[in-house]
Amino acid sequence: MNPSRKRTVRLVVALTTAVVLASALIYTSFSAASPALTPTQLLREAQPGRSYQLTGTVAKGSVHREGAVLDFSVEDRAGGAAVALAYTGIVPDPFHEGREVIVTVEKQGDRYVGERNSLITKCPSKYKTAPSSENQNA
Amino acid sequence: MSGFGFTCLLLALAVCAYGIGASLYGVRSGRMEYADSGRRSVYALAGILSVAVLVLEIAFLRSDFAFNTVADTSSRTTPGLYKAAAIWSSQEGSLLVWAWLMSLWSTLALFLTRKHIRDVAAYATAIMLGFGAFFVFLMVVYANPFATTNPAPAEGVGLDPLLRFPTMMIHPPMLYSGYTLCTIPLAFGMGALLARRVDADWIRAIRRFALAAWMFLGAGILLGALWSYSELGWGGYWGWDAVENAALLPWLTGTAFLHSLMIQEKRGMLKVWNVSLALATGTLAIMGTFLVRSGVLNSIHAFGGQTLGVPFVILIAALISGSIYLVVSRREMLRTEHRLDSLLSREAMFLLNNIVLVGLVFVILWGTYFPLISEAITGQEASVGPPWFDRYTVPLALVLVLLSGIGPVITWRRATLANARRNFLVPLACALFVLVVLVLGGVDSKPLALAMFCCAAFALGSAGQEFFRGARARRAMAGEAPPLALVALVRRNRRRYGGYVVHIGMAVLFIGVAASSSFQHANELSLSPGQSARVGSYDVHYVRPTATITPKYDQAHTGSTLSLGAVLNVTKSGRHVATLEPSEGFYSSGEASQGTVGNLIGGQPVSHIGMDVGLTRNVWTAIQPDIETGPLKRIVTVGNKTLPPEDGIIGIAYLARAYLKHPPPAQFNLIVSPLVMWIWVGGLIVFGGALIAIWPAPSVVRRRVAARSRARALHGLARA
Numbered sequence: 001m002n003p004s005r006k007r008t009v010r011l012v013v014a015l016t017t018a019v020v021l022a023s024a025l026i027y028t029s030f031s032a033a034s035p036a037l038t039p040t041q042l043l044r045e046a047q048p049g050r051s052y053q054l055t056g057t058v059a060k061g062s063v064h065r066e067g068a069v070l071d072f073s074v075e076d077r078a079g080g081a082a083v084a085l086a087y088t089g090i091v092p093d094p095f096h097e098g099r100e101v102i103v104t105v106e107k108q109g110d111r112y113v114g115e116r117n118s119l120i121t122k123c124p125s126k127y128k129t130a131p132s133s134e135n136q137n138a
Numbered sequence: 139m140s141g142f143g144f145t146c147l148l149l150a151l152a153v154c155a156y157g158i159g160a161s162l163y164g165v166r167s168g169r170m171e172y173a174d175s176g177r178r179s180v181y182a183l184a185g186i187l188s189v190a191v192l193v194l195e196i197a198f199l200r201s202d203f204a205f206n207t208v209a210d211t212s213s214r215t216t217p218g219l220y221k222a223a224a225i226w227s228s229q230e231g232s233l234l235v236w237a238w239l240m241s242l243w244s245t246l247a248l249f250l251t252r253k254h255i256r257d258v259a260a261y262a263t264a265i266m267l268g269f270g271a272f273f274v275f276l277m278v279v280y281a282n283p284f285a286t287t288n289p290a291p292a293e294g295v296g297l298d299p300l301l302r303f304p305t306m307m308i309h310p311p312m313l314y315s316g317y318t319l320c321t322i323p324l325a326f327g328m329g330a331l332l333a334r335r336v337d338a339d340w341i342r343a344i345r346r347f348a349l350a351a352w353m354f355l356g357a358g359i360l361l362g363a364l365w366s367y368s369e370l371g372w373g374g375y376w377g378w379d380a381v382e383n384a385a386l387l388p389w390l391t392g393t394a395f396l397h398s399l400m401i402q403e404k405r406g407m408l409k410v411w412n413v414s415l416a417l418a419t420g421t422l423a424i425m426g427t428f429l430v431r432s433g434v435l436n437s438i439h440a441f442g443g444q445t446l447g448v449p450f451v452i453l454i455a456a457l458i459s460g461s462i463y464l465v466v467s468r469r470e471m472l473r474t475e476h477r478l479d480s481l482l483s484r485e486a487m488f489l490l491n492n493i494v495l496v497g498l499v500f501v502i503l504w505g506t507y508f509p510l511i512s513e514a515i516t517g518q519e520a521s522v523g524p525p526w527f528d529r530y531t532v533p534l535a536l537v538l539v540l541l542s543g544i545g546p547v548i549t550w551r552r553a554t555l556a557n558a559r560r561n562f563l564v565p566l567a568c569a570l571f572v573l574v575v576l577v578l579g580g581v582d583s584k585p586l587a588l589a590m591f592c593c594a595a596f597a598l599g600s601a602g603q604e605f606f607r608g609a610r611a612r613r614a615m616a617g618e619a620p621p622l623a624l625v626a627l628v629r630r631n632r633r634r635y636g637g638y639v640v641h642i643g644m645a646v647l648f649i650g651v652a653a654s655s656s657f658q659h660a661n662e663l664s665l666s667p668g669q670s671a672r673v674g675s676y677d678v679h680y681v682r683p684t685a686t687i688t689p690k691y692d693q694a695h696t697g698s699t700l701s702l703g704a705v706l707n708v709t710k711s712g713r714h715v716a717t718l719e720p721s722e723g724f725y726s727s728g729e730a731s732q733g734t735v736g737n738l739i740g741g742q743p744v745s746h747i748g749m750d751v752g753l754t755r756n757v758w759t760a761i762q763p764d765i766e767t768g769p770l771k772r773i774v775t776v777g778n779k780t781l782p783p784e785d786g787i788i789g790i791a792y793l794a795r796a797y798l799k800h801p802p803p804a805q806f807n808l809i810v811s812p813l814v815m816w817i818w819v820g821g822l823i824v825f826g827g828a829l830i831a832i833w834p835a836p837s838v839v840r841r842r843v844a845a846r847s848r849a850r851a852l853h854g855l856a857r858a
Contacts, residue, residue, distance in 0.1 A: 022500070025500075025530065026504070028526065029522050030520075032522055032525070032526045033512060033521060033522050033526075034522075034523065035519070036509065053520075065764060067664055068662065068663060090371075090372045090373070090662060090807055092370060092372055093300060093371040093722075093742070093743060093744050093745050094300065094742060117372075120377070120379075
């Protein structure tokens with residue numbers, strides 16, 4: 001095989017491999033992704049047995065601990081709908097009433113259960129405490 | 139003072155505008171005195187921004203709450219060192235620090251290149267000043283660090299307690315130094331394309347800066363991981379958070395660039411690839427800066443404001459389109475001078491290493507921005523979690539570590555069977571030995587971790603062999619003692635052996651990551667004094683509660699009003715291992731609505747970890763005392779109703795006493811992580827290796843000194 005043809009074959013093989021790998025990556029990202037929903041959306045759309053990323057703020061007065069289970073409600077950033085859930089696992093330091101959180105939840109019967117160790121709190125901010133109107137990014 | 143600070147910003151903007159104009163006019167017209175004037179504008183910018191930083195720093199140290207930035211991120215009770223570091227904890231202050239560091243690094247780069255590639259440097263000057271103008275413009279229009287409130291509040295909000303951790307004093311400057319240094323290869327790469335000088339000169343001029351960017355960015359990432367592990371109360375060091383990923387991306391392209399530029403220097407190959415990597419690294423650094431400030435992605439790290447998104451998007455779009463235009467329009471000049479002779483050569487291994495690194499970048503970039511991609515395609519925001527990232531990054535990391543062992547020992551151009559036998563025997567024997575020992579030792583339940591240990595052993599064997607052979611050759615030539623021969627070897631070829639030290643550090647770091655993530659034992663449970671729990675092969679016994687009050691007696695020196703914790707006795711097979719004292723600090727919120735007692739502890743609670751650090755494992759403990767229920771909550775409620783504001787601390791004292799006398803069950807998080815310390819040790823080795831590679835070789839220094847002496851002598855003669 002002459003060098004030019006050899007280079008072309010190599011290029012085609014390399015590009016084909018790259019396209020196949022990229023397609024696999026893109027396909028798996030869509031199949032493995034959890035939809036991110038607000039409490040209002042979750043209450044409307046949740047199907048039992050499927051995981052969702054619930055984002056919102058921890059409702060005031062909703063945090064209670066029963067042994068290893070932490071019960072709390074997540075409400076829409078602007079207030080309104082709230083989802084009560086039972087969570088077990090690591091609770092990050094910044095977790096607090098009124099704090100923005102992201103937690104992976106699953107609907108089991110008519111209640112919501114947080115996936116173990118999936119609770120993350122948005123930073124108290126990297127840095128500064130945001131004004132209440134901007135709390136969603138704090 | 140605030141007016142003076144803002145004037146500095148306006149002056150800086152004017153200097154940037156003048157410098158851009160002078161540099162471009164100078165290089166386009168051939169009147170290089172204007173280009174020199176443009177270069178000096180960068181020095182002036184560094185001076186002006188240094189004064190601006192000084193003004194703001196003084197305001198922080200004096201607790202001048204008339205400055206909004208100071209009032210929002212500092213307070214009188216914030217410990218002194220953290221007051222000094224609070225400057226980069228606000229949106230406004232961090233923009234100022236970013237622009238300041240960029241001006242300092244640009245000054246250094248332009249000073250060192252003032253006598254070479256002057257046409258390239260002139261364009262680079264204009265680009266660097268363009269970045270400076272952009273950041274100063276943001277401060278002037280959107281986020282003024284010198285904005286004030288009149289009358290000034292009596293007390294500030296205080297630095298977020300989570301940031302009161304020693305490494306947080308240096309993590310942001312390291313990261314910002316890395317980001318800003320990444321713009322130097324970008325500026326010179328664009329300058330080379332604009333000046334149509336695409337030989338290896340521009341690469342030689344900025345190689346050290348690319349390495350420094352890589353080193354600082356890596357150190358910043360690792361310090362952030364250490365902070366997460368030691369401060370955030372979850373015991374992890376990496377969570378594939380969007381902002382973490384944003385810092386990792388330019389580091390990965392920078393790693394690829396540092397390897398592939400050697401091929402251009404040695405063989406005149408990969409010119410398009412190298413300039414593209416330099417441009418991509420700089421653009422990704424700006425994207426990382428943007429991600430923290432835009433609010434476009436959910437991250438635990440995002441800043442509050444969202445107003446900076448649009449200007450950043452415009453800048454990034456300009457960088458991407460400008461880069462593509464320049465590379466495409468100069469493609470004829472960027473043709474390679476040689477072709478790859480063989481797939482079994484060092485060039486091919488470097489190329490493979492580059493492909494793997496760029497593959498990693500694609501995976502992480504896709505996963506990080508997937509919420510935006512998903513929303514654009516399906517109309518539904520969705521995100522991928524750590525398991526998705528791990529699925530792709532772990533195999534790619536394995537290949538990278540393996541290649542870091544192959545690269546140093548395979549020959550340039552074409553490897554032969556004899557070469558392979560001579561160079562690969564020792565590394566392969568090391569990998570095989572580790573495999574046998576671990577399988578016989580029963581550590582074969584996690585195949586990916588086992589593969590990583592073997593790849594790391596291969597890389598360590600390969601680097602060790604290079605040091606051994608080099609030192610042996612020196613001994614044979616100069617008759618030096620082994621340690622002396624080793625030091626002399628490294629001194630004479632810092633770049634090569636510094637690189638090998640970096641490879642050793644990365645192998646050690648990955649051993650720590652593989653062991654701590656695959657063989658970790660964790661237990662989260664509620665314990666009362668006298669109770670015990672088991673985690674891995676360790677027993678943890680809750681001996682007694684602890685409590686301290688007032689910031690003065692805060693054991694962690696972070697300024698907490700109340701600190702509640704526990705004394706834990708850790709044993710293994712009945713033998714005492716360590717006594718640990720994890721605690722949780724409660725901080726003042728300053729919000730009167732929480733009551734006279736409640737506001738003293740109503741701020742952000744922060745874990746102070748109890749940890750026994752060892753070479754083979756860390757025992758990590760955190761406690762979350764429950765003060766929200768039972769008698770403790772009643773004390774706060776009653777104190778709020780009965781105590782005047784000045785006596786709130788009495789309520790806190792009652793609370794501490796009640797906690798000591800009748801401690802409620804507390805939530806504990808207990809983790810045993812094997813070899814986790816080697817992540818930080820590996821990081822230190824990498825840092826050391828990078829420093830060795832950056833440091834000028836003695837011969838270079840001698841040449842420079844001699845050149846300076848000659849120049850002085852000639853100058854003297856001319857005057858005589």
